[in-house]
Amino acid sequence: MDLTPFPADAPRRLLVGFSGGRDSTALLHRLATLPDAPWAGLRAIHVHHGLHAGADRWAQQCEAQARDWNVDCAVRRVAVKREGRGLEDAARQARYAAFDAERRADECLVLAHHRDDQAETLLLALLRGSGERGLSAMRDFTVDARGPIWRPLLATPGAAVADYAAQHELSWIEDPSNRDERLSRNQLRYTVMPLLRRHWPQADAALAASAQRLAEADGLLRAQAKRDLATVLGLRDDVVEVSALRALPQERAARALRLWAESRNLRLTGDALRRVLGDWSRQPAGRALRHPLGDATLRQWGGRLWLTPRESTEPATDAHAIAPLSQLAWDGRAPLRLGHGADDADAGTLQLLGAEGFEAPLRRVARRDAPARFRAAGDRHARALQTHFAALGVPPWARDAVPLLIDAEGELQALGDLAYGAELDTWLRARGARLVWQPADPAG
Numbered sequence: 001m002d003l004t005p006f007p008a009d010a011p012r013r014l015l016v017g018f019s020g021g022r023d024s025t026a027l028l029h030r031l032a033t034l035p036d037a038p039w040a041g042l043r044a045i046h047v048h049h050g051l052h053a054g055a056d057r058w059a060q061q062c063e064a065q066a067r068d069w070n071v072d073c074a075v076r077r078v079a080v081k082r083e084g085r086g087l088e089d090a091a092r093q094a095r096y097a098a099f100d101a102e103r104r105a106d107e108c109l110v111l112a113h114h115r116d117d118q119a120e121t122l123l124l125a126l127l128r129g130s131g132e133r134g135l136s137a138m139r140d141f142t143v144d145a146r147g148p149i150w151r152p153l154l155a156t157p158g159a160a161v162a163d164y165a166a167q168h169e170l171s172w173i174e175d176p177s178n179r180d181e182r183l184s185r186n187q188l189r190y191t192v193m194p195l196l197r198r199h200w201p202q203a204d205a206a207l208a209a210s211a212q213r214l215a216e217a218d219g220l221l222r223a224q225a226k227r228d229l230a231t232v233l234g235l236r237d238d239v240v241e242v243s244a245l246r247a248l249p250q251e252r253a254a255r256a257l258r259l260w261a262e263s264r265n266l267r268l269t270g271d272a273l274r275r276v277l278g279d280w281s282r283q284p285a286g287r288a289l290r291h292p293l294g295d296a297t298l299r300q301w302g303g304r305l306w307l308t309p310r311e312s313t314e315p316a317t318d319a320h321a322i323a324p325l326s327q328l329a330w331d332g333r334a335p336l337r338l339g340h341g342a343d344d345a346d347a348g349t350l351q352l353l354g355a356e357g358f359e360a361p362l363r364r365v366a367r368r369d370a371p372a373r374f375r376a377a378g379d380r381h382a383r384a385l386q387t388h389f390a391a392l393g394v395p396p397w398a399r400d401a402v403p404l405l406i407d408a409e410g411e412l413q414a415l416g417d418l419a420y421g422a423e424l425d426t427w428l429r430a431r432g433a434r435l436v437w438q439p440a441d442p443a444g
Contacts, residue, residue, distance in 0.1 A: 001030060001164035003152035006038045007141040010148055011108040013041035017099060018073060020046065020062040020173035023112040026165045027153060031110070032069040043107070044073040047098045049080055049091055051177070058173050065171075074102055088183050100146055108148040113138055116158035119207035120188050122214075133222075136215035145265055157204065225255040232256060238264065240305040242281075250277055257305075264307055266294050276305065288396045301395045308397065328364040330405070333357040336364065338403055338440070348440040350403045350416065354433030362405040362413060362424075370404045374412045377425035385412075392418050403437060 016031060018024050028044055031037070046062040048055055059075045066073035076098040082090045099109055113121075118137050125134040140154045153161060165172065181187045196203040232244040232253075240260060245253050254273050261268040272291050280289055280300050289300040292310060299306040330336045332352035352358070367385070375382035389399050392415070405414040405424075413424040416437035420428065428434055 001026065001156055001160050003030065004140045004155055007150060010141060010150055011106050012039050013107045014039050014043070014110050015103050015107040016042065016044045016110045017112065018044040018046050018062055018066065020058050021175060022165050022172045023114060023161050025065065025170050025172040026161050027112040028066065028071065029069065029168060029170055030164070032071050042071055044071050045099060045102045046073055046075050047095045048075055048077040049094065050077065051080060051091065052175065061173060076102055088185060096146060103147055108150050110150050110152065112153055113151045114153040114156045114158050114161050115208050116204050118154055118211055119204040120185055120193065122207050122211045123188055124184060132214060132218045135211070136218040137211035139215060221255060222259065224252065225259045228252050228256040229259050234304060238307045242300065242303050242305060246281060253277060261307070266296055266307065268293065272298055276300070299395070299397065302393060306395065329361040330364060331357045331361045349438045351436050352433060353436055355431045360408060362407060365404050365406050367400050367404060370406070371410065371412050374415065375421065376419045377422045388415060388419060394418070401439060
């Protein structure tokens with residue numbers, strides 16, 4: 001049973017996904033007994049899904065088997081939450097979350113997928129209507145959001161893995177769910193693939209070869225998408241310039257957008273792409289548009305696309321009842337924490353640099369309590385607050401977060417560090433001072 005060459009840029013410590021089934025048992029035995037191994041450490045992880053009455057016994061068996069080979073085996077218990085997904089997908093999501101939680105920064109995750117699994121994965125991707133990324137199936141070595149993953153058996157036929165297990169008289173766990181043909185992969189494995197092999201004996205090898213070619217094509221397309229994305233990103237990596245995006249051919253624009261979302265651990269749906277490249281292209285630039293996208297919200301405003309945290313559906317706490325903003329006086333001597341309490345450490349800060357403090361304290365007010373109009377330094381007339389925000393490029397959903405400061409007469413003197421009233425501007429210039437607003441981390 002041959003292994004693919006150990007990747008030169010893989011971490012030198014391994015964490016093996018060990019279900020206790022035949023394939024992972026054969027792989028762990030091979031790794032544990034290989035002479036002159038190029039890695040420096042080997043551990044195993046068994047994920048306890050809790051979906052079968054024998055799950056506790058299986059975990060104990062895996063621990064004992066690993067111990068016999070002088071391998072430490074961690075057991076991670078997970079709760080499989082379907083949440084609209086099929087059982088297979090839900091279990092897989094829970095399993096990879098457990099791998100991610102257990103894997104150390106200097107470890108490479110090692111999985112026992114073999115060539116037959118690769119053929120099944122390609123067929124499943126075809127049946128789901130996947131694009132080139134999904135059709136490239138699994139890679140023998142990859143580094144993605146889950147970290148480095150090595151699949152040393154990916155070029156090995158399943159029959160060779162079975163022969164190795166029999167030759168070394170290994171024992172393994174037979175999970176009855178692996179025979180449940182109500183599950184999509186098992187339907188392929190026990191019904192469809194035998195029919196294909198009967199007529200095309202080289203079906204597994206051919207499908208795996210196609211997956212490899214598709215992986216190569218996907219690599220070229222992703223390289224182009226990276227170049228395209230670099231041309232459409234704004235000054236921040238969560239903003240895309242719409243005019244530059246729509247100057248690209250639509251297929252390239254779609255790939256660039258998918259890569260942008262993927263870089264933020266999000267999946268851009270077909271519906272979202274149709275909105276951005278279709279419906280939204282006909283909307284005025286000043287209209288705020290949004291589309292839910294997992295834990296985020298995709299937005300368009302002011303000729304730009306944004307990805308922001310998704311709004312909470314929980315009833316908002318009346319923070320003003322805790323600490324009314326109109327009562328928050330600030331003398332500038334220490335940074336002003338912008339939350340509503342001592343525990344709100346991630347809400348951002350506003351600070352005065354270049355002077356010890358204000359001669360007369362300013363007060364922070366909520367936008368709903370602020371004057372509706374503001375005269376900025378250098379302006380002849382006061383304008384609506386929302387007009388200032390639009391001119392400053394502050395999107396509608398971010399405006400409530402801008403710290404507003406009023407003086408003793410109730411006049412607006414600062415929109416964060418974005419604009420000052422005439423009186424405050426004169427005071428700051430005379431001292432060579434300025435305000436610095438550090439907004440909250442959007443990911444927090």
